[in-house]
Amino acid sequence: MSEQIQTDKTIAILNTQAPFSSAAGKEALDAALIFGSFEQATSLFFMADGVFQVIGDQNAESIELKDYLKTFSALEFYDIENIYVCAQSLTERNLTANFHLDNVQVLSNEEFSQHLHAHNVIYRF
Amino acid sequence: MQNTLALVVTTPPNSNLTTTAINLVHAALNNGVKLIGVFFYQDGVLNAAKHLAIPSDEFQTLTQWQQLSSDYNVPLYLCITAAEKRGLSDELNQHELSNIDKAFTVSGLGELVELTSKAERVVQL
Numbered sequence: 001m002s003e004q005i006q007t008d009k010t011i012a013i014l015n016t017q018a019p020f021s022s023a024a025g026k027e028a029l030d031a032a033l034i035f036g037s038f039e040q041a042t043s044l045f046f047m048a049d050g051v052f053q054v055i056g057d058q059n060a061e062s063i064e065l066k067d068y069l070k071t072f073s074a075l076e077f078y079d080i081e082n083i084y085v086c087a088q089s090l091t092e093r094n095l096t097a098n099f100h101l102d103n104v105q106v107l108s109n110e111e112f113s114q115h116l117h118a119h120n121v122i123y124r125f
Numbered sequence: 126m127q128n129t130l131a132l133v134v135t136t137p138p139n140s141n142l143t144t145t146a147i148n149l150v151h152a153a154l155n156n157g158v159k160l161i162g163v164f165f166y167q168d169g170v171l172n173a174a175k176h177l178a179i180p181s182d183e184f185q186t187l188t189q190w191q192q193l194s195s196d197y198n199v200p201l202y203l204c205i206t207a208a209e210k211r212g213l214s215d216e217l218n219q220h221e222l223s224n225i226d227k228a229f230t231v232s233g234l235g236e237l238v239e240l241t242s243k244a245e246r247v248v249q250l
Contacts, residue, residue: 009242027167027207034234040242121247123133125167 010041012119015050019069020060025053026068028125033071036078043082044075045116050125051089056100072101086112129159131244133237134169138177138186142250143169147189149248154197162200162240163193165229170208173201173229187226194228202232202240 013032017024035042046054053069060067075083087106090097097106107115116122130153136142146163153160165172172186179185193199203225205215215231217223225231241247 011241023210024167030206031166031234031237035238035241038235038238038242040238121241123249125135 008041009121010043010119011035012043012045012116012122014045014047014116014122014124015053016048016124018049018052019058020063020065021049024125025050026066026071028123029068029071031123031125032080033074033078036075036080039079042078042080043084043115043119044080045084045086045112047086047089047112049089049093051085051093051095054083054085054099054101054104055095056098058100069100075101076103082115084112084115127245128157129161129244129246131161131240131247132163133240133247133249134163134165134172135167136250137168137171138174138179140168143172143186144184146250147186147193149250150193150199154199160197160199161244162202162236163190164202164204164232164237164240166204166207166234166237168211170203170211170213173203173208173225174213175224175226191226191228201229202236203229204234204237205231206233 013028015025015028019025032042032044058069081103083101083104085104085106088109132146132150134143134146150160172190177187190201194201213225215225219227
């Protein structure tokens with residue numbers, strides 16, 4: 001039996017944790033960039049405390065952490081252009097649309113869910 | 126490939142999600158699902174720590190992974206970047222002084238991409 005690589009699989013990376021409270025955000029981004037470098041169709045999703053990862057003007061150095069948020073700018077080189085943010089999560093945290101990324105799409109709960117479930121594989125961080 | 130599964134473990138040995146992962150592997154093997162690999166990422170890499178001493182009356186995760194590897198040839202892939210950040214090193218490779226258990230194969234996120242694209246189903250814990 002020959003092994004077939006399914007090339008039409010779409011990957012969703014779901015971020016649910018704040019950027020600097022754990023390594024989860026950085027490890028999610030590392031995974032997304034590797035999927036991108038292998039030309040896998042990959043999208044990024046941010047909900048709950050994960051929405052803090054897309055907010056601009058943060059100062060990681062002040063708590064002795066590497067500012068991995070800068071690395072998000074590499075996403076476009078790997079054609080990762082679908083970046084979805086949960087509107088309700090922003091509202092609940094009193095956050096405005098001050099993002100450090102350009103192509104962020106803010107979605108309602110229903111739209112967010114629809115987009116997420118349109119992917120074949122969901123990795124949650 | 127039909128009826129294949131890839132499993133991603135992101136929780137440390139003392140998490141009950143790791144126990145769930147092991148139970149899932151057994152359920153898959155007992156039901157004719159071909160497990161093409163387990164990938165250890167984030168805190169999940171700690172499952173490969175050879176010197177971890179869990180009290181003998183508690184669930185022995187490492188023994189379980191070793192048996193799955195030796196009895197069923199389940200490939201156990203370790204993300205070495207995540208592992209090195211958590212004190213595991215492959216410098217001594219298969220040497221007896223290495224702190225990575227022999228049942229685990231040192232690899233990288235590229236392996237996660239391959240498993241994700243090959244498996245019919247992907248489960249992350």
